[in-house]
Amino acid sequence: MPRPKWRQVRQFCEAQRYERDEGDRTRFINLLPDGSSSGTMISHGKEGMDVPANLWRLVWQKQLRLASEDEFWHGLDGAPVRDTIPPAPEPEAPLRAHQERFLRETLHYSDEAIATTTPEEAQRLLDVHYARSLLDEWPR
Numbered sequence: 274m275p276r277p278k279w280r281q282v283r284q285f286c287e288a289q290r291y292e293r294d295e296g297d298r299t300r301f302i303n304l305l306p307d308g309s310s311s312g313t314m315i316s317h318g319k320e321g322m323d324v325p326a327n328l329w330r331l332v333w334q335k336q337l338r339l340a341s342e343d344e345f346w347h348g349l350d351g352a353p354v355r356d357t358i359p360p361a362p363e364p365e366a367p368l369r370a371h372q373e374r375f376l377r378e379t380l381h382y383s384d385e386a387i388a389t390t391t392p393e394e395a396q397r398l399l400d401v402h403y404a405r406s407l408l409d410e411w412p413r
Contacts, residue, residue, distance in 0.1 A: 280320035
């Protein structure tokens, strides 16, 4: 299987809706259902270069936390990908109305995604959302 160029890694992260942060490098981060995250960094000016062979396995397996290398190629166009995180357990208690509304209207979760989200995870997502909103308004 061929190794991608760094621009394809960027394309994958953008297609999978990773959060992006620009600095000395472009950083991509994605919050996973279990509360952990996946992500990677891309140096500016390296986008036309191949990802080095000794780094590629680390990127797709450890940083992006994909189930297989094929998932990377499958997800380049935004198709859903499988990660190494086990599926979330079935929720024990129903979501509160404000949590379900937040997931549906703000995060645009599908009915299937809402059905598998625990009240604790929904609250964590809600808390993170409002914390980020506060940080965005904080004077710098």
